[in-house]
Amino acid sequence: MAEILEARAKIISCVGGKYTVAFPSCEGGRTVGNLAAKGAFRHERIKPLPGDDVILRDDGTGYFITGICGRKNSLIRPPLANLDVLYIVTSCRTPAPVPGFADKITVICEKNNISPVIIVTKSELDPDLADRITSVYRACGYKAFSTSVEKSDGVDALREFIDGKRGTVSAFCGASGVGKSTLMNALFPELPFRCEVGDVSRRIERGKNTTRTVMLYRTAPDTYVADTPGFSMLDFERFDLCDKDELPYMFPEFSRYLCRCKYTKCSHTKEDGCLIREAVSRGEIPESRYASYLSLYEDVKNKKEWEK
Numbered sequence: 001m002a003e004i005l006e007a008r009a010k011i012i013s014c015v016g017g018k019y020t021v022a023f024p025s026c027e028g029g030r031t032v033g034n035l036a037a038k039g040a041f042r043h044e045r046i047k048p049l050p051g052d053d054v055i056l057r058d059d060g061t062g063y064f065i066t067g068i069c070g071r072k073n074s075l076i077r078p079p080l081a082n083l084d085v086l087y088i089v090t091s092c093r094t095p096a097p098v099p100g101f102a103d104k105i106t107v108i109c110e111k112n113n114i115s116p117v118i119i120v121t122k123s124e125l126d127p128d129l130a131d132r133i134t135s136v137y138r139a140c141g142y143k144a145f146s147t148s149v150e151k152s153d154g155v156d157a158l159r160e161f162i163d164g165k166r167g168t169v170s171a172f173c174g175a176s177g178v179g180k181s182t183l184m185n186a187l188f189p190e191l192p193f194r195c196e197v198g199d200v201s202r203r204i205e206r207g208k209n210t211t212r213t214v215m216l217y218r219t220a221p222d223t224y225v226a227d228t229p230g231f232s233m234l235d236f237e238r239f240d241l242c243d244k245d246e247l248p249y250m251f252p253e254f255s256r257y258l259c260r261c262k263y264t265k266c267s268h269t270k271e272d273g274c275l276i277r278e279a280v281s282r283g284e285i286p287e288s289r290y291a292s293y294l295s296l297y298e299d300v301k302n303k304k305e306w307e308k
């Protein structure tokens, strides 16, 4: 009987039900593609995702995936597991930022224990707007970078930050056409790959969904950065955000005011004596973030009522 070998590796991409995995750097780090998934976990309706650490078996005919190791977290969009850092990429023009989009992603990050980092791209097209966006997120305690690949601006500072994240899994996400793949290419010129870069339609100011699949790239030993396909606000429908009672805790800039409102069950939407509303009117909480809170509150409130 053939000897059955077991190994552990990380999924770096999945196309049409076939997986590519990378072995740990200490074992040489080679990648193997075209693997299938078979095994009991498939009946539990868990689908292996890029970022998953998996158990492989070789029964003599080649490796296949037989199990998924415990996950730190997993996201539907972008479809990834075990993320440590999510770079939320937004361009200051072509396409213009969509209000609330980045905030929805920061909430998803907070809920899933992922550090969100804001990256504004194409800053040369509107430097003032790029500064305004980064200051909003810095005021909330987040890291935020303004970049222009066109002018080679801010790319080195971002690379330095990413270099400090050894041993992590991170991903670039955002709308199509904001320049995620362009930025990947500028950040990691020494890697033996180029991410495909597309156009932005001038007429509708929308990207052309150039990147089609999630792909994890090894940028340092056991350090992975993913380029992901662009998505839009519509793709968030049915996304399980969080309960309405949890929502205020997903905004770190609210934390110092929470639990001290006049009403113990304050929803922070319209009540008198609400410290969050007062902080917004004093300019201590950015108005755009509070607007996102109100809009997300309506979403999660309606969803739960509809589900009852």
Ligand SMILES: Nc1nc2c(ncn2[C@@H]2O[C@H](COP(=O)(O)OP(=O)(O)OP(=O)(O)O)[C@@H](O)[C@H]2O)c(=O)[nH]1
Binding pocket: 121, 122, 123, 124, 125, 147, 148, 149, 150, 151, 174, 175, 176, 177, 178, 179, 180, 181, 182, 183, 196, 197, 198, 199, 200, 207, 208, 209, 210, 211, 212, 228, 229, 230, 231
């Ligand atoms: N003006 C300007 N254009 C840029 C900059 N960075 C990227 N672009 C352009 O933005 C367009 C889209 O770039 P991509 O990198 O393909 O965008 P993406 O976010 O990967 O898009 P998807 O793969 O469709 O999700 C291309 O025409 C790039 O040349 C920049 O710093 N300034």
Ligand SMILES: [Mg+2]
Binding pocket: 180, 181, 182, 195, 196, 197, 198, 210, 211, 227, 228, 229, 230
């Ligand atoms: Mg792309």
Ligand SMILES: [Zn+2]
Binding pocket: 261, 266, 267, 268, 269, 271, 273, 274, 275, 276, 277
């Ligand atoms: Zn309140």
